[in-house]
Amino acid sequence: MASSLKDWVKAFYVVFAFCSVLCFGAIKSLLVGPIAALILSLGNLGVIFGLFPAHVAWTVFTLIKTNRFDAPLKVAILLGLPALFALWLALSIAISGLVAIGYGFFTPWVSSFEAFRLEHESKFLHCIVDGTWGTIKGSCTVVRDFADLCYHSYPLYLKELRENPTSNELQPLRFIHVPACIIVGIIGLVVEIPLYAAIAIVKSPYMLFKGWHRLLHDLISREGPFLETACIPIAGLTIIMWPLIVVGSILMAIFTSFFIGLYGSIIVYQERSFRRGIAYVIAMVAEFDEYTNDWLYLREGTIFPKPKYRKKRQSNSEPSVGKNQSLHDKFNSVFTESPAMLVPSLTASRSVREVIKEVKMVQIWGSMMKACEVRGTELLESGVITPVDLSDWLKAKHANDATIVDVGLPCFSFLHTLLDSIKAGSNGLMLLDGTEVNHLNRPQDRLLDWFFHPVMVLKDQIRVLGLEEGEVRYLEKMLLFGGNKARGNTWENRSFPLDPLRAAQIEGISRRMMGMNRSISKFPTYRRRYRQVVKDLIHSIGKDGVTTKSLAKEGSTRSTNSSSATKESFTRSISSRSIASIEIV
Known part of the structure; x- marks a missing residue:
């Protein structure tokens, strides 16, 4: 009772x-x-x-x-x-x-x-x-x-x-294919947009009621999001808002149909065939119908025809890291999968405790930026990079040394993250706070999928190479200074000349790491967070007696020819604080 x-x-x-x-x-x-x-x-x-x-x-x-x-x-x-x-x-x-x-x-x-x-x-x-x-x-x-x-x-x-x-x-491309590309692109828009919208609208009631059925089943059986009492209100809000999620799925289907229809022009260009471009337009409708059937657990297959639009398909099983793919190959690899609309999973939900164990994307971003700040502080204290480098990059001055802060510092920090993960024997990545990100607890995010596997491959390549201390120092110099040999020669980090084969292997690692960093730096969130890291580094220097105003004044008067003299003056000011040189590894 x-x-x-x-x-x-x-x-x-x-x-x-x-x-x-x-x-x-x-x-x-x-x-x-x-x-x-x-x-x-x-x-x-x-x-x-x-x-x-x-x-x-x-x-x-x-x-x-x-x-x-x-x-x-x-x-x-x-x-x-x-x-x-x-x-x-x-x-x-x-x-x-x-x-x-x-x-x-x-x-x-x-x-x-x-x-x-x-x-x-x-x-x-x-x-x-x-x-x-x-x-x-x-x-x-x-x-x-x-x-x-x-x-x-x-x-x-x-x-x-x-x-x-x-x-x-x-x-x-021959001129005869230009009209075919334009015509197929227009046909793709005319066909894909209304048919994608019609398929999504027709199947939206199934998605609505199946989603409600799944959520109510979890509510009655106390599974998934309803397992913890504190999460029941949020799960209840999900039940109320489920119709809006269905409407969002329809809008997302219509949105993706624009790009899928226009891609028919690229199919004509790649296959050199107007007929295969039309076949692509027809096949994409069938693939979308089949894809939504699988997500909603409806009948298998599709009622629409599905003609072949490729002469031969490229295998996706081959690793792409370390290979120079042409734009033609990249287009093929991106669009070999079926097009998708935003359809939430209707399978049994996981427990909230299981979800909490995942490392969140915001935690990874925060750890990356904190690692850049820690490594940047070490390099500043040792005089490897100067406050003027930070000030010039923050003001978007296109000097020769801008890439040191823009590309070199993040790559330098990322290298040590990989080295620390290898040293710890981790199967994934060890974040700065000691959290391990592996295949089991990584965020289930499609955006992260594009980088996580190549990063793991790169980590295995570094581990197999078995870099010695001097080779690690050489790789640090390559990543931090890139092609700026004048600045690289001024940094005595106990690296030594390598034989041509070993140097080529290490330079290949550095190029791949720089390429990954440039890809990540295009994300808008990255730039906002990284600018804050640079501001924090400048602020930390200002507290030690070097004001931001003086940095700005000196940075504005520095030219490329006088960069070495300015570096020496800042190195003397930093060394006056009696900071001993640090061990990079």
Whole structure:
């Protein structure tokens, strides 16, 4: 009798807490949502329209200067650029509006439920306060990250396209294929968009009721997200919001259909066949239908025809790390998988305890940035890099030494993360705080999949090489200074000349690590976090007597010819603090 009464009291508490948090979250959404949505939408629209002329100029300039495309292909791309830019404007404006509404109105709501599960005594206070000012600040952060993506990441992609060697050229395109590429691209848009939307809409009721069935089953059996009492309100919110998730899946299907339809032009170019381009358009509808059937546990296969559009398929089992793939091969490897829409898994949910054991992506980002700060402090104290290097990079001055901070310092830090993981005998990566990230507990994130396996391969290659201490020092110098031999020769880190074969192996490792870092640096979140690391390093120097204002003044007057003299002056100022040289390994 007592246990039954206790269960009823617990159930009443959960229902009362859920209803209260739901009301408080709705009130916060109505108060904070319009402000956050206005900031996010106006900020993104300002970035889109403000940088649009620059995007057009950068793209046309890159298309003219690159050696990757021959004249007919350049003509075909130029003819398609107006449609692509119009599509960019339409999709970016629409997505910015949806993100502004979703983030502004739902973040305060979810924050109320998140406060309920925190181990705080004042849960009621956190339920009211959390998600108010933080949502407004978060909307500003989203705008900043989007600006970094448009202003820094996109030009880096174009720069790589211009500077790639001619050995990676695509096959030449004949003028006869230009009309075929344009026609198939238009047919792809006309066919894929309505059919993808129709398939997603027709199957949305199945997704709605199957999702509710899965969640209610977990609620009754106390499995998955309903296992812990503190998480029941959040799971209850998931049941209420499930129709919005279904609508989001439909919109995502329509969004992906744009790019899948346009990819038919690339199929025509790759296969040199108009017929195979049409076959691709038809086959993508069948593959999408089959893909959604598998996700929703409907009948196997598809009712649509599925013609072959490739002469021969490339094997995906071969490792791509260490090989120079052409753009043709990259296109094939990206689009050999079936297209997908955002369909949440309807399989049995995992326990919250199992999910908590995963290393979160934000934890990995934080550890990477903290490692860069620690290694940067060590290099500053030993006089290897100077405060002027940091100041010049922070002001976006394109000096010869800018790559030391931009590429060298992150690669140097990443190398020691790999070396520490090898030394500890880890099957994955050892973060700075001692957390191990391996195949079992890594975040189940598609973005991380692109990097985790190549990083593991690179780690195994370094381990197999069995680098000696002098070879590690040589690799450090290669990563930190790159092609700046003048700066590299001034750093006496006890490295020694290597035989040509060994040096070539180590230089290959350094090129792959630099390539990975350049790929990661294109993510907008990375730039914002890394700028904060550089600011913290400059601030730490300022506390020791070197002010930021003096750094800025000296950095602005430094030229390339006087870089060595400036380095010596800063080295003397740092050495006056009587800091002993450190062991890098």
